[in-house]
Each structure stands twice: as structure tokens, then as C-alpha cells.
Amino acid sequence: MTRLHFTRRGVMKTGAATGAGLALPIIFTGAAWAQEQGFTNAPTGDTVTLGFNVPQTGPYADEGADELRAFELAVEHLNGEGDGGMLQTFSSKALDGAGIMGKRVEFVTGDTQTKSDAARAAAQSMIQKDGAVMISGGSSSGVAVAVQGLCQDAGVIFMSGLTHSNDTTGKDKKANGFRHFFNAYMSAAAMAPVLESLYGTDRRAYHLTADYTWGWTQQESIAAATEALGWETVENVLTPLAATDFSSYIAPVLNSGADVLVLNHYGGNMVNSLTNAVQFGLKQAQANGKDFQIVVPLYSELMARGAGESIAGIPGSQNWDWKLENERGSRYIGTNAFVQSFGEKYGFPPSQAAHTCYAQTLLYADAVTRAGSFNPCAVVEALEDFEFDGLGNGPTLYRGSDHQCFKDVVVVRGKENPENEFDLVEIVEVTPTEAVTYEPDHPMFAGGELGECNPGA
């Protein structure tokens, strides 16, 4: 039989070691993270590592694959390979194709699985094990908010991918996080005048809303914008994110007194709810003496492809479209350069998710170069209130007060007779920046603080 011998020194040593061990993976801001330059993962050799965190498995894997293609292309262009893409059209000329500040750009990838926990674990691994100095990518607002919080604590920059919830740069905004993609408020503000011209001011809308952060803010935004036009919101029904069949939610719509169905759904939810709505004859129906209409506030090319013919004639909004420069002129310079680069390499046009990821990578590299430092606080300073052009969206501002990009918003409609699988939407309108800009303290974005940038030291 063995006896345990406790001593005061032994207990203290064991306790200290255990405490440090437990705290290590959780707390990034300790001395262990500080490098000689005083910030997390300061690049010391002749390379710098970026971390691209995209859904590689799960329902958004195709969108993640497109994001990854764009990241690879951006890295190629930053390192002076390929045709340079939007580096040729970018208004800032700080980048010279010799990496970032002379350091060759390398990258590691993580799989978000479109789950907050998995996304945080993947980002944490890229920061801790691979030394990533910046994290980018993602296809969900829940994931973006989770990873943004982690990057803030870790002392690295987060350049979000596709995230559309108002909360990402609203109540959950962080000093180390930046969003190039537009948001739910902007979608609603951009669509309102188009909806007015298409369907008038006397409408009754029935909302089906995905029951999570993005769905709530999307519904709140589009309801406010359409009610300001004079529309009435008849009903808002929250649908579970895991729902696959929406027939029981769609069936009562025609009998509700509504003449418009607003689908605040994205991804598989949107594909199925729109398909179900078309099956139930809503596109051909009449209500209140008018043609019944369906509206999908947030569009994506992959969703349009999944919904097939159902998408024809349905209006929605996008952050960017690959036809923008050809159809709307040189204000959207950069679009063709990117489409050419991407199309030559991969054989098809890029999605808006790919575009925002490519732009974010260039914007980060440019900010580092202009700041002359990889220090996150220097990068934050360089990006705040930075005005730029030539990245495909027209003149754009990275607003300092919330780290949200302000630019024109594209309103689209499903094409009636698409010529091929990439030509699924037509551009109806491009709403100018002024019409989608809001005050930083707008109630839909209230409740959070940007806080101080965290260099991780």
C-alpha cells in the first residue's frame, strides 16, 4: 500500500503547473504569445503565414472551396505570380508582387465545418501551431462572430469572409475584425427602392426567417425597410435552421392575407424553402388582386444553382457580381481583371464569396505594407477610414468606427432563361453607397463596443 505525501511546496508547484497548463490553450494574451516584436506570431524569417478558415466539409463546402480558390489566387498574385489580377487595378499601389513587405506569403487552411466550435478550434490551431498572423474566410455569421472574438483575444487580425448579419460589425464588432462583405441592413436599404418600383407600396408581406443571428437581423432589416415604403408585415415565422422541408410553413401563406413572401433564408434552407414555395404555386398565385411575389433578400450563385428554375424572376441582393463591370461600366473596375484571372485558372467565373475573400487578402496585405508593420494595431490603424477603389465594387470606405466596408450594393433577379449554369442572375440595379450608409449608432447595430486593438503582447 502506498501513502501519498503532500508538502506545501509540492502542492504549490503542482497547482501552478496545472493552472498554467489549463490556461495555455484558453488565454492567448499571455507572455508566451509575445514575440520579440511584441505581437502575436510576428514573422521572423523570410515568409509570413496567413490562415484561411473556410468550410471544407458540411453543407457550405462548395462555397468554401470557391473561397479557397480565391485565397490561393490572391497569394499567387501577392507573390508576383500569375497575371496580378486586381493588383493591377487596386487604387493603392503599395503592393509590388514581392510578397508582403518582402516576405513571401504562405498559407495554411482550416475547416470551419460551418460550426462555431470547429471554426474556433481550426483558427486556434492555425494561430498556435502554424503561426498565422491573420485569419480570413468563412460562410456564416455565427462562425464569423465566434472566430472574430477568438482573433481579438489572440491578438491577430480577422478579415471575415461571407458574413451578412448586422451583428458582425454591430453588437459583436471587434477592433481586430474587419468586414468587406455587405450586411443585412444594406441589403434591405438597397432592395427597398427596387421593390417599390417592381411591386408598389401597397403590399402585405409574410416572412419566413431562419432562427439564428443572421436570420433575425435580416428579417428586422427588410421588415423595417419595406414598412417604411408602406408595406405591412402580416406575419414572421421563425423556422429551425435544421429544417429541410418547409411545406408546413409555406402552406398557410396564401391563406394569410399576404401577397408577398419574404424568405430570410440562406444556403440549403433557401434552396428548399424557395423550391417548396414554387411547388405550392406561389409564383403563379394571385392575392389581394395582385400577382403574388417572392423575395429573397440575400442571394448567392451557389444557392441560385441549387434552386434551379425556381429562382427565375425572384429579386435579391448581392455584394458583387462577376458581370458588374461589363454591364455597369468602369466604376466597377477590377471586376474583369479578377474574373479573367480566376476564370483562366479555374474555368468558371468566381462567386461573390470568392470575390470578398480575394479582396480581403489584398486589403490586409496592402494595410501591412502601408503601415510598415505586421503589428495588428498598426494594421488596424491603416485599415480604419481607408478609402480605396479598383477592387470591383467601386469607391469603397472601410469605416473606422465599426470596421464595415461601405460601397454600392447589387440588386439582382433570377434570370428567366439562363444561357449556362453560371449565368443565373441578372443585375436589376446597383444601389449607390449613400443609400445604404447608416450611422454607426444605428439601433440595429447598437449594443457592442469596438474596443481596443489587441496585438497579443
Added chain:
Amino acid sequence: MEAFLLQILNGLDKGSAYALIALGLTLIFGTLGVVNFAHGALFMLGAFVAVTLSRLLQLSHKASEPSGTDFLGNPRYDDVLYVEDIFGPELGQALLDWAVPVSILVAIPVMLLIGFVMERGLIKHFYKRPHADQILVTFGLAIVLQEVIKYFYGANPIPTPAPDAFRGSFDFGVLLGFDPNTIIYPYWRLVYFVFAAIIIAAVFAFLQFTTFGMVVRAGMADRETVGLLGIDIDRRFTIMFGIAAAVAGLAGVMYTPINPPNYHMGMDFLVLSFVVVVVGGMGSLPGAVLAGFLLGILESFASTTWATTAVPGINQIIIYLVAIVVLLTRPRGLMGRRGVMEE
């Protein structure tokens, strides 16, 4: 009244899918004693038989003359379908339009074959292993199958529409004397319900009125005694596995126009179908069908606004809530009998 009828109708097509999958699960559990977690994957594979046939029918070659330029400014050559080359434009387009119903003919042999291979190649090695092992291996198989499908077809849903003749919806309200637009029901969902009813009736008739079926039923009741009579019950049970796979596959084929299929659709149905089997009574085929329709209809009612307003979240838990109540009051399920599937 019209809202009540509407939700009954909605529940019927959802219930049809549950009933078909649960019927196959019960057949496999009743005959082989295997808890098959890959059964949802069989439903998904059936759907992808339809997708594959649809894609095969869309195989094309490029036209000899360009018709314009592509997105990069290069000459664009239109696709010319082989099916139109072979059968002519009209028949070719008709085949494309009817790809889903035609897929049934392809799916039956394909799914039977998949069932035989799955049973002979993997599952038979687990007959004498604990249920936990069976669950693990079949669940693993389901994941492998869905990843294979994702590799070849991607993660995005693939639209596979119903034939033109069955698109749109039928106004039941007018038929029953209500105002127009009060009870609308899509044609294809009606087709799905009728199809499910035919399949279920065919399986029951097969088991009830054929010698083969009689032996299988005897084997389900007492496998050992049937074996002692010199009947090769294992061979018959293998065939039943193939039939169960075909039933799940056909349910998947016909489901494709309802919701565009993706690699994950089998998992979406799997857990619910197991609950259906338990509620119906383990090993009870009529129980599986009854519970399938019952839970489909209840789920439909639970998704109505008045239900979610009265009890928030009820639409997400109703099936499990019913399962708890049924198991507390009738531990063998709605139609489970004493001594059946019990040690």
C-alpha cells in the same frame, strides 16, 4: 377547418417518406436483427440514382459552330445533347423531362444490387456482434457513402425537377367547397403519397400472399425453427435486405423533386426514421407505417404558427416528445407485441 385539412395533407407526404424508410428499417431489423444506421444513406443513394440518370441524359458534345463568346471572351460553343442526337429533339426532351420517373426503372436493380453487396460484403460479418458494433459499422458506412457522393457531386443541392405535367399545385379547397387558394397541394407531393401507398401495399402483399413472404414472416417470428426445417432462411433474409434497400432507394428517387437532393439528405431522415420505428413498435411493419404517417402529420401541425406561438420550439421536439409519451405508456410501441424482438 381548412387549416386542419391543409396540415393533414402536408403531413401525408412527409409521413410517406418516414413510412417508406421506417418500413425498410423494420424489415432489416425484423429479419436480420441488424440495427442499420446506413439506411438513410440508401435513401440518399436512391436520390442520386435519379441525379445520375438526369446527368447522363444531359451528356452533350459541343456544336461545330460558335454561337457567341463565353465569360472570358473566348468563342462559346453550345452544348448539343446526345440524347437528342439519338432519339430526336422531341423524344430526347421528353426523356429529360421524365428523368425522375424513368429513374425508378434504373433504381430498382441498382438498389437491389447495392443491398446485396452491402449485406454480403459487410453486414453479415456483424450478425453475431453486439448491437453497438452494428450501429458503429453501419453509421461509419453511412458517413463513407455520403462522403463518396459529396466527392463526385459536391455539397450543393442539385435541382432535379418533376416532369412538367406534375409541376404546380392542385386547389383542393375548391374541390371541397372552400374559397380558392385555401387548400393548395402540389401535384408531385400527391404523386409521392400515392407512390408510397403502392409500395407499402406491394411489400405487405409480397409478405402476406407469397410463399417466400410466408417463410420470411416465419423466420422473423422464429428464425431457429425455420432453419431446423431445412429452409435456407439466410438467403431469403439477404433478399429481404435487397428489397429494403430498394424501398429506401425508390423513396429517395421520388423525393428528389420535392427538395433538391444533397449528400446529407439521408442523415436528415435517419434519426427521425428510427424514432418512427420505435414508436411504431420494433419489428412491426404495420406499426412502422402507422407511426410514419402519424408523426409526419403531427410534425406538420407542430410547425403551424398557433402551435409555435403556444409552445415555442414545439416544431423541433414534437416527434421526440411523442416518442417519450408512447414509450412511457406503451413500452413496446404502438403495435409492438410481447415476445417479438425480445430476448
